[in-house]
Amino acid sequence: MKHELPKLPYELDALAPVISRETLEFHYGKHHQTYVNKLNDLIPDTPFADSSLEEIVMKSDGGIFNNAAQIWNHTFYFETFSPSGRREPQGALADAIKSSFGSFDAFKEEFTKAATTLFGSGWAWLSMKDDGSLVITQESNAGNPMRSGLTPLLTCDVWEHAYYIDYRNVRPDYIKRFWEILNWEVIESRYK
Amino acid sequence: MKNRVISRTAGIGIIVILSVGIVLAITKPFSVMEENDIVGGFQFPSLPYGYDALEPYIDAKTMEIHYDRHHRAYFNNFVNAIKGTPVEDMSLEEIFAQMSSMSDVIRNNGGGFYNHNLFWKNMSPNGGEPSDELTAAIEKAFGSFDNFKELFGSAAASRFGSGWAWLVVNSEGELEVGSTPNQDNPLMDISPIRGIPILGLDVWEHAYYLKYQNRRPDYIDNFWNIVNWRDVSERYEAALK
Numbered sequence: 001m002k003h004e005l006p007k008l009p010y011e012l013d014a015l016a017p018v019i020s021r022e023t024l025e026f027h028y029g030k031h032h033q034t035y036v037n038k039l040n041d042l043i044p045d046t047p048f049a050d051s052s053l054e055e056i057v058m059k060s061d062g063g064i065f066n067n068a069a070q071i072w073n074h075t076f077y078f079e080t081f082s083p084s085g086r087r088e089p090q091g092a093l094a095d096a097i098k099s100s101f102g103s104f105d106a107f108k109e110e111f112t113k114a115a116t117t118l119f120g121s122g123w124a125w126l127s128m129k130d131d132g133s134l135v136i137t138q139e140s141n142a143g144n145p146m147r148s149g150l151t152p153l154l155t156c157d158v159w160e161h162a163y164y165i166d167y168r169n170v171r172p173d174y175i176k177r178f179w180e181i182l183n184w185e186v187i188e189s190r191y192k
Numbered sequence: 193m194k195n196r197v198i199s200r201t202a203g204i205g206i207i208v209i210l211s212v213g214i215v216l217a218i219t220k221p222f223s224v225m226e227e228n229d230i231v232g233g234f235q236f237p238s239l240p241y242g243y244d245a246l247e248p249y250i251d252a253k254t255m256e257i258h259y260d261r262h263h264r265a266y267f268n269n270f271v272n273a274i275k276g277t278p279v280e281d282m283s284l285e286e287i288f289a290q291m292s293s294m295s296d297v298i299r300n301n302g303g304g305f306y307n308h309n310l311f312w313k314n315m316s317p318n319g320g321e322p323s324d325e326l327t328a329a330i331e332k333a334f335g336s337f338d339n340f341k342e343l344f345g346s347a348a349a350s351r352f353g354s355g356w357a358w359l360v361v362n363s364e365g366e367l368e369v370g371s372t373p374n375q376d377n378p379l380m381d382i383s384p385i386r387g388i389p390i391l392g393l394d395v396w397e398h399a400y401y402l403k404y405q406n407r408r409p410d411y412i413d414n415f416w417n418i419v420n421w422r423d424v425s426e427r428y429e430a431a432l433k
Contacts, residue, residue, distance in 0.1 A: 030406040066352050119300050120374040121353035121397070141353035160354070160397035161406065169261040169398060 001043075001050050005036045006075050014083040018177045023165045031161055032074045039067040057144055069142035073123055077157050085183030093153075093184075093191040100134040107136075108179065114138050115156045115175045126154040128191060153190045154182070223259055231271040232280055236264060237309055245317045249414040251403045259312070262398055266304030266375070273297045288379035299382075303375030307356055310392050319420035326425045333367040340369070341416060344393070347371040348412045354396040359424070360387030361431035371395075390427035391419065 008028055013021040039056075042064050043049050048056045056068040088104060089097055101107035107126075114136050115124035122140040127150035129135055134153070137145055145152050156178055163174035223239035230236075239259050244252035274280045279287060279298065284306050291299055322330065327337065334340040340359075348357035351371040360378045362368050363386070370385030372378065378387045393415055400411035 026405045034406065063352075119296070120355075160401060164397060164401040165405075168257055169265075 001052075003036050003039055003053060003071065005033050006078075008078055010081070010083055015081055015181050017166075018181045019081070019163075020166050023163070026165070027157075027161060028074075028078060032071070032078075035067045035070040035074065039064065039071060042067060054146070058146060066142045069144045073142065073144060073155060073157070076152060077123075077155050080154060080183060080186055081181045082183035082186070083181070086185055087179065087182060089184045089188060091188060093188045096128075096132060096134050096191065107134075110136050111154075111156070112172075112175050115158050115178075116172055118158050121159040124156045124158060125150075125152055126187075127152045151190070154187050228268070231275075233283075234267070234271055234305070236267040236305075237312070239312055241317065246315060246418050249418050250315075250400075254398075254400070254402045257402075258394075258398060259308070263304070263308040266301045266308065269297065270301035270305045273301060285379060288377065289381055291380040292382050299380070300375050303377055303380070306379075307375055307377055307392055307394070310389060311394050313423050314391055314420055315415075315418045316420035316423070317418065319418065320422045322421045323425035323428070326421075326428045329367050329428065334369070340367075343369045344391075345409075345412045348393050348395050348415075349409055351395050357393040357395060358385060358387075358389050359391040360385060360389050361428065362387040365432055388427075388431040390431060391424045 008024070012024045012028070015024065019027075043051075043056070046064065048060055048064055048068075051059075053068055053072055056064060057072050060068060088094070094104070097104055097107045101110060111124060111126060118124060118138045118140070120140060122138060122143060125137045125139060125145045127135055127137065127145045129150060135150065137148075137150070139145065156175060158171060158175075163171060167174040222242050225238055226236075228236075239255070242252075243255040243259075246255065273295070279294070284302060287294065287298065287302055288306070321327075322337075330337055330340045334343055344357055344359060347369050348371065351357060351373070353373065355371055355373045356375075356377065357371045358369065358378050360368050360370070368385060368387060370378070372380075372383050372385065376383050377392070378385045378389050393412065395408060395412075400408060404411040
């Protein structure tokens with residue numbers, strides 16, 4: 001099965017100045033595309049030749065896992081953004097955030113800390129446990145919380161390529177502005 | 193009249209001096225030592241060349257941020273982490289030998305401090321050639337110099353995420369190539385490749401992103417233009433002792 005690069009749900013300049021057109025040109029147009037190309041090169045004649053992307057993420061390791069999970073993670077990350085949209089959670093997800101973290105602000109603080117302190121390349125995640133409660137985790141490199149039985153709701157890419165053109169070494173500034181482009185309607189739709 | 197001319201000339205001279213000073217201050221072509229650069233037995237080194245010395249292979253802006261922001265942050269975080277602890281009186285080599293018993297903050301920042309110290313010295317705009325002894329050892333270990341470059345380049349290209357590629361002298365006195373994640377290095381007891389590093393290549397994205405973006409292989413190819421083989425050869429001699 002040939003994997004495809006999904007379309008971005010907005011224009012390349014739609015997230016500026018939080019994330020610039022130049023960053024998206026490389027991040028989506030080069031990095032994301034390269035993971036797709038590499039996975040398509042790696043899977044023929046393997047048990048994953050006809051697997052869905054999610055199945056590969058759940059079951060593979062090594063280079064196949066790295067490229068498959070990076071495709072999945074980036075698609076999930078890019079889909080969360082929108083130039084317009086509600087910037088705070090409502091309804092059941094808002095309640096779950098409150099009961100798991102105390103308040104939306106306390107959640108943002110904890111998520112920010114996870115994203116800031118992850119050393120090296122990786123992702124910060126908000127996920128749902130089986131009982132509906134929420135948890136924040138860090139994953140190195142291509143890591144994905146589905147491998148630990150969690151349902152991902154929100155992620156922040158803290159590989160340097162996600163922010164280096166716009167923020168250089170100042171990762172905290174990128175995370176601070178990340179909240180300005182989140183579309184919580186998308187994140188709520190994942191909390192089912 | 194004459195006085196006036198002189199004073200005008202002097203005035204222009206002062207303006208020129210001030211302008212040059214301002215331009216230097218803005219572009220900061222050289223690393224500048226700061227007050228906190230020596231803490232206990234540890235020193236944040238000055239860069240052995242100007243920020244633009246490795247152009248066009250490594251651009252001046254990358255050098256400045258890499259040295260003055262990333263490297264300096266590792267140094268500051270490291271000395272803060274060990275302050276008032278028994279680790280304060282140990283050498284980096286002693287710390288790395290006991291890495292598995294230490295905190296992540298010491299591992300990450302101590303590694304980042306040491307690795308960049310080595311990296312800056314491993315590069316030069318005119319680094320010469322490997323010594324006869326090092327050349328012979330490379331040919332013995334890897335078959336040929338080209339094979340070595342290919343192996344080292346492949347270690348650097350295939351390190352997924354952030355990390356370093358290394359040429360080390362192992363405990364048998366032989367050369368080996370490998371890579372480590374994040375700021376680990378081959379002196380650490382947790383490292384998959386062990387030995388005395390004589391050449392390191394930083395493949396964190398911050399090392400190359402402003403100039404090469406996603407093209408890490410181009411950065412690796414260009415690295416060979418700026419390797420300081422005199423330094424690597426001296427480290428090889430020292431590692432055998």
